[in-house]
Amino acid sequence: MAPKQPKPSPFLKANAWSRTFHSWISKLLDKSHQQKTLNLVDLYDLLPEYESINLTEKLENHWFDDMKHHPDNPNLFRATVRTMRWQPFLIGCQFIPQRIGTFIQPLLIISLMNFFKPCSTMSIHYACLLGILSVLTSIFSSFFHHKFYFSIHGYGAQMRVAYHGLIYHK
Known part of the structure; x- marks a missing residue:
């Protein structure tokens, strides 16, 4: 199994509005809607x-x-x-x-x-x-x-x- 590429969470770069209303996760939700499922490689890394x-x-x-x-x-x-x-x-x-x-x-x-x-x-x-x-x-x-x-x-x-x-x- 190949080592997982780091995929930093967009929460780290999100502004206050995006953090408050969770719009930073919209790309992941769109991907889930298109694929009908999420794989482990689609998920973001843990926050520190x-x-x-x-x-x-x-x-x-x-x-x-x-x-x-x-x-x-x-x-x-x-x-x-x-x-x-x-x-x-x-x-x-x-x-x-x-x-x-x-x-x-x-x-x-x-x-x-x-x-x-x-x-x-x-x-x-x-x-x-x-x-x-x-x-x-x-x-x-x-x-x-x-x-x-x-x-x-x-x-x-x-x-x-x-x-x-x-x-x-x-």
């Missing part, structure tokens, strides 16, 4: 942050440091936080706008329902504003929802790879 050697090495070094500093009570959670840093927790902040949108949208709809009551004094402009805000809240809420889950699944995969590498080294 997902390579098991680097992740395992970082986690292992932090684990040994934790065993040195706390010989009577080493903690894998501390080693994990040092390895992944606080990035997963900061990504959790993306979940806050999604939860706020989930909370606000029913309130907007309840206010909009007052427009349809008999003898309502609400202006049509205000009702349209409430309707538009309700739709925008739904769009932004779903945007933050998908962005949050995409990011957190990536960090979950990194942690899983690092833990499996640590177990394999043992």
Whole structure:
């Protein structure tokens, strides 16, 4: 079998818009649609942050440091936080706008329902504003929802790879 040619991921060169809306993967999707299937040679290389050697090495070094500093009570959670840093927790902040949108949208709809009551004094402009805000809240809420889950699944995969590498080294 011939050695595989390196095929860097287009994610590395993608701009912020392309990364946000995943348009960097459109060539692969088009190829899949044309061929009706994908082969291993069609797939891109792993991103550097997902390579098991680097992740395992970082986690292992932090684990040994934790065993040195706390010989009577080493903690894998501390080693994990040092390895992944606080990035997963900061990504959790993306979940806050999604939860706020989930909370606000029913309130907007309840206010909009007052427009349809008999003898309502609400202006049509205000009702349209409430309707538009309700739709925008739904769009932004779903945007933050998908962005949050995409990011957190990536960090979950990194942690899983690092833990499996640590177990394999043992």
